[in-house]
Amino acid sequence: MQINPLIFREYDIRGIVDKDLSEEFAYLLGRAYAGLAKDNSKNNIAIGHDCRFSSKPYAQALARGMADEGVDCCILGMGPTPQLYFAIFTAGYGGGIQVTGSHNPPDMNGFKICLGTDTLSGDKIQDLKERVLKAQECPPSCPGKGTISERDIREEYVSHHVNNCLPHVGQRKLKVVVDAGNGVGGMAGPDMLRGLGVDVVELFTEPDGAFPNHHPDPTVMKNLEELIKTVKETGADCGIGWDGDADRIGVVDEKGKVIFGDMLLLIYARDILSKVPGATIIGDVKCSSRLFDDIAAKGGTAVMWKTGHSLIKNRLKEIGAELGGEMSGHIFFKHRFFGFDDALYCSCRLTEILSNTTKPLSALLADLPEMVATPEIRIECPEELKFKIADAAKQAFPEYETNDIDGVRIRFEKGWGLVRASNTQPVLVLRFEAENEELLEKYRELVSQRLEKIKESL
Template identity: 45%
Template structure:
């Protein structure tokens, strides 16, 4: 059968050979095909990342979906945003992307889509329940290959971006699939581009494909500084998350990338709302207001954010983790390749160095996103207990996603990760000493319940 725990909040994910294998992906294909049929739908695009296990899992998924009578269009090795683009371009009912995103090379998984909406939470559990019951639709589907969407995707992005001058940029794709797209797009836009680790290699031989972690961006930082380039851009394994380093080689946090883009967006869209997740700096919330926008704090998770954007009609949103969503001049999903181009567009409008873009903001001391190991079956319970205790003690607690505890001079956060067996924390304050005090307060309560 299939391990229920691989069906996570936003996607299916596990260790190859231990949690998932070809047989489980055959069943996932049958389950998703049946799920579509129950809604009167039958067509899907199927793509996969550069992981060494992806081709066999993709073949197994396709076999399962075809046995339910689905029309399967295989678009080959692609970035996750290209899968989303293909659903839109080819007008299919849904899509499936075989990927484990930024997880280590021994992981793999699958993201499912109904139109451009993620199949997640309760809807993803419906796919699991179909598999558990073994009640599958039956039929004889059709299988075709269409790799022309890759060129369509590149052309679509190039046609929507205008640079005011050439920008000098270094790209580190982390041996993920983003290297198949971003260098070519930027060169076509007139940029001077140096590439690093842009050849897809599912063993990720150079560094872990997560551009939000400083150690993974060290090579990129050194190259930007040594070459005297204006910035560096890193992509995660399936190119839906972005990382940026400035001309000094300093890593920008996800909320700083968001902040720079938000200022530009609000210049052209005064009064509009911007959705940002609970992990983001107070500076970002204050800055959105300062630039005439309305900040909306919401729970973390790409599927959550996309659904909230659709519900509220919001065109711009993002997360600390580097997922950034633009429905302004684009299609509304998280696409680090497109977001890179929008960021470079902002850079091209000025001669000022990237390191000065947010220099006018108040100095805040903050941690990156920190992780505390906690088993999947206990993490939500631990967070709930910490949240209840903090509320009982009279603290100002926002519980939209875990507990974000607000103080006049800072804040702290604890929430359960929806993708890994960890608790996620982050802390910020006006002084480093105060930041550490807030961190100590919240961590002391976490460790009480671990």
């Protein structure tokens, strides 16, 4: 088989089913990962998968590949990606792979990979690519020597989250609408919230790899339409959406207004800072300046970091932060938790916060200065050009203060703009924030003009 090198991304492996990915590829990846595990004295590897039609066969092929290199593995079956992380942290597994297409279209799938409790990214993903290519040329070292077992850890996962949050739940009784988008979040999330005493209204919680109702990506407004409608109809206190593998969260308030990921992160940050004064909190480069300013004003240490779930997770561990998050809805609690991105745990923590206040969700950030912001703006751009354009943009704004930790973030007098290359799709990602609509449009226009000049020069 011909292996497409472009499927080995910055922080996972992702490609098109039956074109880039196959059971044969999954088998080779299992063998390649087994070699990496043995080099790091790791054994007993957990394997999970989402509800896409190709995911279970890929998980089984991964297991066969590992076994043929003498590495034992345990198939956890269908469930959320954070359930796999939970198993690695609590049940003694030497690492794990989740087969998941996450929030991508149904014809895509992928692999999120951990060695020990660390998520692989960057050079380590590229090393895995070299190992896959090598496995293609060599026969397996010890066919069938590794064992393949199965385990259902769902009940332990649900119980842990309930027991973690229940002692902190207040008197207020809540009604919450949840929308799993027919992803795997529906297998555990509603049970967790009911365990905390929440009146749960369920939407599309039956896993279905065809995603018949809407695409499971809560950062896209049209995917939230049914959630918003149901929150208003039922008088719920909030609505919560999960992506396909339940490691990203989307939230709407009681009025049906979307709370962007950075503002949700700020709600969590304020709660943690009230309990851990001076805590360090990480936001990615797409987050509002209000997040970083408010954390600092409340006595915390605000850190801006690169976008990417594995990059934020590893940075959290490196600097000992209590919380980290991305505009995209990946949020990582180290406070009372393990530091991995779990949309279901985030849901529990949000209901915990709401249960301890009489204020509606819409009022929790009412004291913030007024700003207008765009959502993520995605501009189609060929894979071979997107990083070149983002790199060139770093030199395109000499009259402004810039941060080039991930693409370029330009600081204007009364706002900011961002240009970066997506690590997962052939797009440039832009975002803007300003004190008013007029300035927002001015900053957008300025950045757009300079990007056009860059494109013409390449």
